[in-house]
Amino acid sequence: MGAGIDPKVIDKRVELQVQEICQCFVLSDDKLRQVMKALHEAMEKGLKKGCPPGVGLKMLPSYVRSVPNGTEYGDYLALDLGGTNFRVLLIKLRGREAEMIGKVYEIPDSIQKGTGELLFDHIAQCLAVFTKEQLGEKKKLSLGFTFSFPCRIEGLTKGVLIHWSKGFKASGVEGKDVVELLKKACKKRQVTEMEDIAKARLGAKTREILTKIGIKSISDEDCQIVAYVCSMISTRAAHLTAAAISQVLNRMKRNFKVTVGVDGTVYRLHPFFKRILQEKINCLIDKGLEYQLMLSADGSGIGAAVVAAVATRMKHEAEKKARRAG
Numbered sequence: 001m002g003a004g005i006d007p008k009v010i011d012k013r014v015e016l017q018v019q020e021i022c023q024c025f026v027l028s029d030d031k032l033r034q035v036m037k038a039l040h041e042a043m044e045k046g047l048k049k050g051c052p053p054g055v056g057l058k059m060l061p062s063y064v065r066s067v068p069n070g071t072e073y074g075d076y077l078a079l080d081l082g083g084t085n086f087r088v089l090l091i092k093l094r095g096r097e098a099e100m101i102g103k104v105y106e107i108p109d110s111i112q113k114g115t116g117e118l119l120f121d122h123i124a125q126c127l128a129v130f131t132k133e134q135l136g137e138k139k140k141l142s143l144g145f146t147f148s149f150p151c152r153i154e155g156l157t158k159g160v161l162i163h164w165s166k167g168f169k170a171s172g173v174e175g176k177d178v179v180e181l182l183k184k185a186c187k188k189r190q191v192t193e194m195e196d197i198a199k200a201r202l203g204a205k206t207r208e209i210l211t212k213i214g215i216k217s218i219s220d221e222d223c224q225i226v227a228y229v230c231s232m233i234s235t236r237a238a239h240l241t242a243a244a245i246s247q248v249l250n251r252m253k254r255n256f257k258v259t260v261g262v263d264g265t266v267y268r269l270h271p272f273f274k275r276i277l278q279e280k281i282n283c284l285i286d287k288g289l290e291y292q293l294m295l296s297a298d299g300s301g302i303g304a305a306v307v308a309a310v311a312t313r314m315k316h317e318a319e320k321k322a323r324r325a326g
Contacts, residue, residue: 039243061153091301
């Protein structure tokens with residue numbers, strides 16, 4: 001589990017109290033299988049025609065009808081909006097090679113809770129600044145838009161926001177096509193076309209963090225307890241993630257090795273998360289299934305640009321076919 005409690009530092013009575021309190025974070029394999037069963041049932045409900053109201057797992061189609069074939073070339077923009085910050089990326093595709101330049105922009109709380117027009121105008125303004133910095137002269141580029149909020153997807157370039165989450169409350173957006181709102185804001189500015197850390201070090205690191213956030217008079221016992229609690233919580237997170245991945249792998253039942261792309265700061269930087277995750281997946285997946293976890297850094301940003309490139313390629317192919325038929 002990573003960090004443990006050092007009996008030389010913590011009184012035995014306190015140790016037992018901490019362990020008892022943290023016991024609520026522990027999930028047995030039986031509990032995790034219940035989570036997997038619930039996820040399976042939610043998937044089944046979400047896949048029913050019309051997706052009944054109240055279903056938490058929407059199972060919405062992506063409308064991405066093709067994958068890259070290695071012939072995608074050119075410059076593409078990607079906009080990745082999923083929280084209090086958003087990223088704008090310029091992706092230069094050269095067949096199977098990709099070069100990426102990106103910048104992160106903040107969305108102030110006043111804009112998150114203001115009007116939808118204000119929100120998308122802010123995004124478009126940042127996009128305009130980025131394209132001017134990176135491209136200079138005006139250039140028509142396709143843009144892939146990743147919008148990580150619950151949407152009803154009605155086409156590759158049409159997504160209606162069902163409801164806000166993550167603290168966003170911008171008015172006039174729920175029930176509207178967010179792609180159209182972004183297009184409208186961009187048009188105003190003529191932006192673009194939308195097509196192994198040891199236990200002792202954990203204690204020291206914990207002390208450093210607690211000091212930084214203003215907590216004074218920190219004892220070794222305090223550091224040990226905080227490190228232990230963090231370890232228990234991160235283990236729980238890894239186990240819940242393993243349950244979700246295992247359920248999808250069991251449902252797919254592929255007879256070849258499946259690659260699972262994983263991103264996120266915890267996965268990338270936590271010293272034990274990947275190991276704990278893999279160990280628990282190995283316990284939960286059906287026998288005979290093979291998988292590998294692969295770090296997918298900036299997957300949502302690059303993925304959006306690649307989808308835009310594939311859509312552009314398919315559009316050009318369709319136009320050529322139509323001309324030949326004519």
